[in-house]
Amino acid sequence: MDFDEDMEFTQELLNFLKQWYWIPVVFLYLGVLSTILIENRNPTKTLSWILVIVFLPVIGLLIYYFFGQKFNKVRRLRRVNDAQTLRLKKEWDRLEPYMEQNIARINDRIGTLSRVFTFLKNERLSSPTTGNSAKLLINGEGKFPDFLKSLREARHSIHIEYYIFEVDTIGKEVLHILEEKAREGVFVRLLVDSIGSPTLVRHLARQKDLNFEYRRFLPVTFTSMGSSNYRNHRKIAVIDGEIGYIGGINISDRYINDPANNNLVFWRDTSLKIGGAAVAMLQISFWNSWNLADGTPFQLNEGYLLHQMPDEDKKGNAAVSFVESDPGSLGPFNMEAILVGLGEADKKIQLVTPYYVPSDELSTALKVAAASGLEVEMMLPERSDSYIVQHASLSFIKPLLERGVKVYFYKKGFIHAKTINIDGKLSYIGTVNLDTRSFYINYEIAAVVSDETVCRQLEAQFERDKEDCELMTLSEWKKRNVWKRGLDSVCRLLAPLL
CATH class of the missing domain: 3.30.870.10 (Endonuclease Chain A)
Incomplete structure (x- = not known):
């Protein structure tokens, strides 16, 4: 084929594409819309995605690719949840009488509101526990002094799982303590969300001699862009299997309303410190997340569940349970x-x-x-x-x-x-x-x-x-x-x- 024939063929191909380009586009749209319908989402959500894709040509497809895909990913996450539940089934069955006793005690105290604890037990989300201590912590200035003290006093293990972990004043102080405790022989594991904590991810990537274990949760790469919508929004810490922290406060200076921070906005937030048998359930929650993030495995019976249930070591009067959910949960x-x-x-x-x-x-x-x-x-x-x-x-x-x-x-x-x-x-x-x-x-x-x-x-x-x-x-x-x-x-x- 000489040059003129080659040019003629190219021109004919371009003319064909200009005339019939809509055919593959239609098939692409039909394929995406069929996938959305097959997923059996909430009808409102299904309609919303269809409107985005139809009225935002090309852009709508990109948005759906990055943030809307669910089917295969959720099936995988659900398989992970099923596997984790199966690993804990024997222990859960052993604790059944203990849990029933606790629910009866809770019912005597708060009546039919105890059905929340029954729901969590029946769904095998968390065992109801009594005899816990619970301390309310208001704002960062209320949480962090207590939190740092607990970290410094750790003797066995420190497990931290946060959505946002900034490398600012409070973040650097926490990192310093984690390094210090790891050198002392304390088992330190840090899990952060890869999108929520980009500064920390970059900071730790530059560290060559990190003494503690660290993982990013569902890191986003070019081949895993579809996973970017699923984020780990949890903020928990478990120290020595004895003390647990949970709430809305991330590790960041913005949560500390101190004039020295020059914060432009006053942040009102709430956290909770827990001691007692309930911490075992928080430890199991971290263990599940750590396994999902492909962290180096550790066995829960190696000193990590210091308050194993049932436990007569009464720390306070609080009945505590936990409710978790994620994209792979059987329900919200x-x-x-x-x-x-x-x-x-x-x-x-x-x-x-x-x-x-x-x-x-x-x-x-x-x-x-x-x-x-x-x-x-x-x-x-x-x-x-x-x-x-x-x-x-x-x-x-x-x-x-x-x-x-x-x-x-x-x-x-x-x-x-x-x-x-x-x-x-x-x-x-x-x-x-x-x-x-x-x-x-x-x-x-x-x-x-x-x-x-x-x-x-x-x-x-x-x-x-x-x-x-x-x-x-x-x-x-x-x-x-x-x-x-x-x-x-x-x-x-x-x-x-x-």
């Missing part, structure tokens, strides 16, 4: 545990969340609770750190106000706490936002606590925070700028994807 367990508690509420429900993009089930539960005579109060930040999520959240407020829910907007700074307090008898403290991402996509965990002191302190803190809030009324809500309300509605279309 964090949401379901909340729904069980809301359904058993008798007088008052107080919720604090930085993001409110609820499922239909949660929204209905709150509206029904308020309409049936319960006092339901919710606290949200007046200004969020996410523009789209903020406006999507606002679109869900009016139905709550119409049914009698009291909604407070926190004005002092950014309220990042994730807590629920029911009847002053049962509380949820953890990493779970009241949004679709926390319920269905992220790796999340919350402590379920029945302790009179903790519940009373949570209620008192809620009342103090009210002083820095504006109570929104339905009449005031209707006065909002029509353009802002329109923006809320547009952002709400993306709610199932957030």
Whole structure:
């Protein structure tokens, strides 16, 4: 074929592609849309993805590739969960009588609210434990002095799992202690989310003589871009198998409201320190995450479960269990545990969340609770750190106000706490936002606590925070700028994807 013939062939090929390019594009779109339908997602979420793909040509497909793929990945994560559960089955069966005794004790104390603990036991998420100590820690300035002290006093092991770990003042201090304790012979394992902690990932990659074990959770590479949507949002630490920390506070200076930090925003957050048999369940949670991240295996019976259940070493009066959920969970367990508690509420429900993009089930539960005579109060930040999520959240407020829910907007700074307090008898403290991402996509965990002191302190803190809030009324809500309300509605279309 000479040059002229080659040029003629090329031109004919280009003409053919210009005329018929839409055929492979149609097949590509049909393939993607068929995949979404086959996955049997929530119908609202399915429709949202279809709208994104249809009305954002090419860009919509890229968004779906990076953030929407679920089918194969979730099946793999579910297989991992099944394998982990199978490894613990024998011990779980052994503890069955102990768990039933504890639930009976909890029921004597809080009545039918104990059904939350029964739900967690039946789903084999966490054993109900009693005789624990529980200490509420408010803001970074309340948590970190206690946290650092526990790290320095570690004798056997330190296990840390965080979404955000900054290499700033507090982060460097924690790293220094981890190095120091590792040199002393303490087993130190650090697990961070690869997207949430990019600065730490780069920092540790440069370290040639790291003395402790470190893993990135679901690292994102070019070949694993589809996994980037699944993040480990948990913030837990387990020291010596005796002390556990859980809550919304990441390892970052921003959570410490110290004038020396020059923070532009006041951060209100909540964490919990736990001692006693419940820490064993938190240790198992870390163990599961560490195995999923392909960390060097360790056996739980090698001194890591110092408070093995049953345990008569009473540390306090708190009944504690944990609820975990992740993309491979059989159900949105964090949401379901909340729904069980809301359904058993008798007088008052107080919720604090930085993001409110609820499922239909949660929204209905709150509206029904308020309409049936319960006092339901919710606290949200007046200004969020996410523009789209903020406006999507606002679109869900009016139905709550119409049914009698009291909604407070926190004005002092950014309220990042994730807590629920029911009847002053049962509380949820953890990493779970009241949004679709926390319920269905992220790796999340919350402590379920029945302790009179903790519940009373949570209620008192809620009342103090009210002083820095504006109570929104339905009449005031209707006065909002029509353009802002329109923006809320547009952002709400993306709610199932957030």
